Amino acid sequence: xxxxxxxxxxxxxxxxxxxxxxxxxxxxxxxxxxxxxxxxxxxxxxxxxxxxxxxxxxxxxxxxxxxxxxxxxxxxxxxxxxxxxxxxxxxxxxxxxxxxxxxxxxxxxxxxxxxxxxxxxxxxxxxxxxxxxxxxxxxxxxxxxxxxxxxxxxxxxxxxxxxxxxxxxxxxxxxxxxxxxxxxxxxxxxxxxxxxxxxxxxxxxxxxxxxxxxxxxxxxxxxxxxxxxxxxxxxxxxxxxxxxxxxxxxxxxxxxxxxxxxxxxxxxxxxxxxxxxxxxxxxxxxxxxxxxxxxxxxxxxxxxxxxxxxxxxxxxxxxxxxxxxxxxxxxxxxxxxxxxxxxxxxxxxxxxxxxxxxxxxxxxxxxxxx
Amino acid sequence: xxxxxxxxxxxxxxxxxxxxxxxxxxxxxxxxxxxxxxxxxxxxxxxxxxxxxxxxxxxxxxxxxxxxxxxxxxxxxxxxxxxx
Ligand code: SF4
Numbered sequence: 001x002x003x004x005x006x007x008x009x010x011x012x013x014x015x016x017x018x019x020x021x022x023x024x025x026x027x028x029x030x031x032x033x034x035x036x037x038x039x040x041x042x043x044x045x046x047x048x049x050x051x052x053x054x055x056x057x058x059x060x061x062x063x064x065x066x067x068x069x070x071x072x073x074x075x076x077x078x079x080x081x082x083x084x085x086x087x088x089x090x091x092x093x094x095x096x097x098x099x100x101x102x103x104x105x106x107x108x109x110x111x112x113x114x115x116x117x118x119x120x121x122x123x124x125x126x127x128x129x130x131x132x133x134x135x136x137x138x139x140x141x142x143x144x145x146x147x148x149x150x151x152x153x154x155x156x157x158x159x160x161x162x163x164x165x166x167x168x169x170x171x172x173x174x175x176x177x178x179x180x181x182x183x184x185x186x187x188x189x190x191x192x193x194x195x196x197x198x199x200x201x202x203x204x205x206x207x208x209x210x211x212x213x214x215x216x217x218x219x220x221x222x223x224x225x226x227x228x229x230x231x232x233x234x235x236x237x238x239x240x241x242x243x244x245x246x247x248x249x250x251x252x253x254x255x256x257x258x259x260x261x262x263x264x265x266x267x268x269x270x271x272x273x274x275x276x277x278x279x280x281x282x283x284x285x286x287x288x289x290x291x292x293x294x295x296x297x298x299x300x301x302x303x304x305x306x307x308x309x310x311x312x313x314x315x316x317x318x319x320x321x322x323x324x325x326x327x328x329x330x331x332x333x334x335x336x337x338x339x340x341x342x343x344x345x346x347x348x349x350x351x352x353x354x355x356x357x358x359x360x361x362x363x364x365x366x367x368x369x370x
Numbered sequence: 371x372x373x374x375x376x377x378x379x380x381x382x383x384x385x386x387x388x389x390x391x392x393x394x395x396x397x398x399x400x401x402x403x404x405x406x407x408x409x410x411x412x413x414x415x416x417x418x419x420x421x422x423x424x425x426x427x428x429x430x431x432x433x434x435x436x437x438x439x440x441x442x443x444x445x446x447x448x449x450x451x452x453x454x
Contacts, residue, residue: 001397003376003416003428012437019440036373089421117422119404142374145407146423153389194374197418197426220373223436230440248432250418256425259407349373 003249007221008044016226017049020233027053028236029185030229031178031321033171034192035062035349036220042354044222046229054233057185057321060174060274061192063139063167064091064347065319068273070307071138071167072097078134078165078300079110085128087121088136090114091347096340098307118150118164125154125162134296137164142194144168144285145259148266151287151294163296166286169272171195172203173283178320179211186321188232190218190225193247198263200255204243212241219247266291275343276309276316313342318351325352332356374420376428377403379413394419 032038038058041047047056060066076097079086086102093103093114106112111131115121118135125133137147147164154162171192178184191204196217204215214235218228228246235242245251265288272284287295297303312330317323325331325344335341337353344350348357377394382405384390390405394417403417408424411417417424 001376002378003433007436009437015440019443117404119422142420142425145425146404146421149389149404149406149423156388194418194420194425197374227436227439246436248435249429250426252426256407258409259425 004221007219007223009223013049013222013226016223016230020054020226020230021051023230023233023237024051024054025237027055028187028233029055029057029321030188030190030232031057031059031186032190032218032225033059033061033175034190034195034220035065035347035351036194037190037192037218037225038062038351039349039354040220040222040225042358045358046222046225049226050229054229056229058318058324058351059178059189059321060277060319061140061171061195062344062347062349062351063143063169064095065315065343065350066169066274066277067092067095067138067167067343068275068307069098069309070273070305071165072101073307074297074300074302074305075102075136075165076100076105077302077305078296079105079112080108081132081300083132084111085124085131085133086110086112086136087115087118087124087133088112089138091349092136092138094340095343095346118147119153122150122154122157122159122162125159126157129161131161132299133162135162135164136167138167140169140171140192140195141198141263142192144263144267145198145256148262151266151291152262154294155291163294163299164287165296166267167272168267168285169274170269170283170285172207173280174274174277175204175207177277177280177283179207179213181320183320183322186213188213188236189215190228190232191215191243193217193219193224193251196245196247196251196255198256198259200253201243201245201251202253208241208243214241215243217243217245217247217251219250274319276313276319278316310341315342315344315350315352318344325355326359328352374418374425376416377401377419378416379403379411382411382413392417392424394424
């Protein structure tokens with residue numbers, strides 16, 4: 001496919017790998033934020049092309065993985081109600097809640113439907129006025145414009161039987177949380193290209209300056225990722241800490257204005273819990289006052305519910321780049337994509353699932369005690 | 371989930387002016403895509419599509435940069451002469 005296949009050229013990939021090798025003179029840790037990039041890195045073996053001194057740490061950029069347990073539990077409770085049609089992206093169905101998952105609720109008779117776009121849920125609400133249609137609005141800044149437009153449209157159509165369960169998270173506050181942790185090992189970032197397609201990249205400039213860290217906005221194909229890594233190590237070696245844009249075919253400095261305008265109208269910035277990580281200040285979207293009647297948590301009386309996460313799963317450390325999946329004692333044994341203990345094993349964009357799919361030989365390691 | 375893929379606009383319908391829709395081909399698979407966020411996109415252009423919404427128009431001129439970048443950095447010449 002045009003704009004995809006040509007970015008997988010092995011000869012040019014090798015040139016980038018050679019250029020990276022000749023540039024790196026000492027050890028560096030670079031974090032890719034986005035789960036889509038983690039998936040591509042592990043799938044195409046990009047990390048194995050890099051010099052041993054350069055390590056890629058996998059960031060918290062998989063929305064399925066960071067959706068907190070209590071939101072999953074709320075989804076399960078809403079989806080089990082007989083009057084509800086519960087709509088979700090397919091990859092949320094197997095995410096384990098405290099006791100079960102959406103897939104099991106569906107098997108038990110819950111009307112759970114997989115939709116391709118949140119607009120499909122709006123159409124369902126218009127076509128089924130006697131049912132409550134709830135859409136599970138998860139995702140980063142990439143997905144928020146679509147979900148925001150669904151609410152905007154439901155409001156325009158005056159739909160009273162549509163609501164969304166919101167668990168939107170934002171990338172820059174998560175990067176700041178990683179950088180300000182005393183355990184931080186990240187020295188450079190590959191920022192998520194599609195998040196920046198929406199938001200632009202000016203909000204990363206204060207981070208680059210404050211934490212003296214290079215940030216390269218990067219695409220998703222192998223050559224994009226290799227070029228992003230090359231630009232990042234070049235900055236590190238030269239002692240620069242700037243925001244650069246590798247993914248310029250899609251990302252403009254100021255992002256997408258009409259999309260940002262809908263986000264400003266429909267949402268407001270609030271503190272959010274991240275699964276395995278905990279609460280990060282001002283790190284997510286909730287519905288704006290004007291659209292609060294579309295809030296499923298309020299509609300179904302669930303706003304005050306909280307839940308405790310399992311102690312065995314170390315996905316929080318994986319999500320912050322402090323552990324690799326195969327350092328988890330449950331990896332590949334008690335925890336597999338068929339029976340996930342944590343959300344990073346559920347989504348194919350989650351680091352644990354990506355390692356399980358493409359790196360089975362590394363099951364489980366002895367390095368756990370460190 | 372955050373996967374967004376490039377596709378080519380085959381046709382555009384502006385029945386609802388707030389939400390223009392397009393038929394977009396992804397290597398032969400055609401889907402309905404909402405163009406509300408790229409209102410100036412034209413037939414024949416490539417857009418990045420995520421959960422039914424086009425988020426940007428791909429810039430053809432910028433698209434080739436990744437192939438020429440190392441040359442422009444002089445990096446390839448250096449690689450050929452390891453003494454440099
Ligand atoms: S392997 Fe499973 S239990 Fe271990 S961190 Fe990953 S998701 Fe959690």
